[in-house]
Amino acid sequence: MGLAMIAAQRGxxxxxxxxxxxxxxxIATLRAYGAEVIVTVGGVTRDDPRHVSQIAARVAAQTPGGVSLWVLSSGQGKLFCWFVLVGGLGAEHGV
Incomplete structure (x- = not known):
């Protein structure tokens, strides 16, 4: 959520x-910060095109200036979400 807040602040x-x-x-909080939220299905393997990581990579590749970043949840090491930033933090930091 912090990344969504920073992105919103910087436009x-x-x-x-x-x-x-x-x-x-x-999801509502992310949307309140102006993020477009894409919800994926569950029960698919990591190599399935419907997996959260595959969708994020595809969205980043199809979005001009898009950069895909993943975020882990605290504590359990499970995947929380993928961010695709457009012309923002990634570009500023050479990602």
């Missing part, structure tokens, strides 16, 4: 790809 377009397990509150 960057942000797309966030999240698991279907993400709470409605989390």
């Amino acid at each position: 960057y377009r942000t797309k966030v790809v999240v698991s279907y397990k993400s709470s409605a509150e989390k």
Whole structure:
């Protein structure tokens, strides 16, 4: 969520790809910060084109200036979400 807040403050377009397990509150908060939220299906393997990482990579590749960044949840080391920043933090830091 912090990345969405910073992107909103700086005026960057942000797309966030999240698991279907993400709470409605989390999704609503991301949208409140102006992020486009893409919710993925569950129960698919990492190499499945419907997996959160595959969708994020595809969205980044299809978005001019898009950079894909992944974020881990705290504590359990499970994937939380993927951010696709457009012409923003990634570009500033050479990502």
